[in-house]
Amino acid sequence: MARNTMKMILNDFDSDDKLQLITIAAMEEERLNRERCSRRRSGSIEGHAVIYRDRVQGHERLYRDYFSETAIYPAHLFRRRFRMNRSLFLHILSTVEAYDPYFVQKADAVEIIGLSSLQKMTAAMRMLAYGVTDSVDDYVRIGESTAIESLKHFVKAVVATFSKTYLRSPNNDDISRLLAMGSNRGFPGMLGSIDCMHWKWKNCPTARKGMYSGHIHEPTIILEAVASQDLWIWHAFFGMPRSHNNINVLDRSSVFSLLTQGRAPPVNYSINRNDYTMGYYLADGIYPQCATFVKTISSPQGNKQIYFAKAQESARKDVERAFGMLQARFAIVREPARFWKTKIMEDIIMACIIMHNMVAEDERDDNGLDFNYDTISESLPPVSHERTPELFEFIQNHHCIRDRGTHSKLKQDLVEHLWTLHGDSL
Known part of the structure; x- marks a missing residue:
């Protein structure tokens, strides 16, 4: 029915008008398709929903709570939540960051600052210490898939850099x-x-x-x-x-x-x-x-x-x-x-x-x-x-x-x- 109606409309126009009308209809159909696609997709992966987590604010809060000179939480709370003293944590952080460039903070293609090394290692340590991933998202501002990826990179770097010293046979x-x-x-x-x-x-x-x-x-x-x-x-x-x-x-x-x-x-x-x-x-x-x-x-x-x-x-x-x-x-x-x-x-x-x-x-x-x-x-x-x-x-x-x-x-x-x-x- 729609095709017959379209044919009747086109018969009322000459050839130039028909070409122009067809071009306008094609452009309109392409615009509608782009709108439908944009509603379905919001990220580099189809069906992936983007959550704006404000990574910079997450890093600043993490640094202010535990790593600044006037940290909010004292040393014994850091030891309890990170399973080690702050000096040892920072030593591991610097070694891992020097070994694996994954932990170096970078900007993406649109110049948005990524996660810091503190956020990635904190997420990995919290997963090792507590065994769950969801507990690090709301505080560290890191997604579940990124937290698991950080964990895999972190444990590989620790084994590669420290095993000769801390998994050695007795001398x-x-x-x-x-x-x-x-x-x-x-x-x-x-x-x-x-x-x-x-x-x-x-x-x-x-x-x-x-x-x-x-x-x-x-x-x-x-x-x-x-x-x-x-x-x-x-x-x-x-x-x-x-x-x-x-x-x-x-x-x-x-x-x-x-x-x-x-x-x-x-x-x-x-x-x-x-x-x-x-x-x-x-x-x-x-x-x-x-x-x-x-x-x-x-x-x-x-x-x-x-x-x-x-x-x-x-x-x-x-x-x-x-x-x-x-x-x-x-x-x-x-x-x-x-x-x-x-x-x-x-x-x-x-x-x-x-x-x-x-x-x-x-x-x-x-x-x-x-x-x-x-x-x-x-x-x-x-x-x-x-x-x-x-x-x-x-x-x-x-x-x-x-x-x-x-x-x-x-x-x-x-x-x-x-x-x-x-x-x-x-």
Whole structure:
């Protein structure tokens, strides 16, 4: 009907008038199409709604509240909300900003100032500390997708810049300090305690749930760690699925790699007039009977064994305390993970461990731990960085680690040693 009416109207005009009328109709139709498109779209992505958040005001409020010389919130509130002291936060900020240009404040194509490095890192830290994204939008003035992007860039930068220092194997000074701590607790030669933690994976793909689920039918990923009395995490191995147990994880981790390669600093100590050349970790009952593990006695007989079991189980809680502190400090590893890729989860948990160690180092003088380093009579030789030993030496070192005879002898010597130190006071 409309086409017939249009034909009747065009028949009343000559050819020039018809051309002009058609041109006007086409221009009007194009204008109407542009209006419909403009109502549907408001941003670079179709269907994306733009919210004017006033980023500059958000930066100014954040700086005025926490980072100015006359900050509104005092230092103890900064420590509670950012999980670290202000000086350490600014040190991480400057290092990350120098490493990744993503955190440098820039202007977009229309000269609108973007988010500052303070806003991006604050959003990332709040997500790590509280485990949610919506809580940072109304204060930091950052959208959910940008906050997640900032988190991914931040954890990658932290792992890349600080892992060599804060995820290192113990050096000579570290071993001296660890041996002093162990000796003061009645465990000469102890380098820490070892255990595993599980992180639930909420968004585990359906095709992989069977591999990442255990007897409780919830997909989780395992973290193996070694921690000392000051809650410093010396070793972290992450990525094994829940279908594995602690022994399988141990076989695939690198906790004894330096020792088997002959490049670990020697640890020489004497217990009950017997000499030992390898340090050990306190472990629970599932771990194998190795010369590098000291386990509790499941059914202790007599006062000596009862006291040893109590002392071992008490000191072994260091790694569990470290897990608890890590989850309390960074709620994102306490709540089920909502990411789809294990690589992102690995970066997140490693970054949390690194910052956990940085906080432990920054606040080490405040925790009241004071050790007598003079108890280590001999200085340790420097760490060897020569080539990996030959296969025969590698196998020999591996057999020394797995020696059950040394494991039993070491445990018995520790039972006698602890009873000699504290038996009279019981």
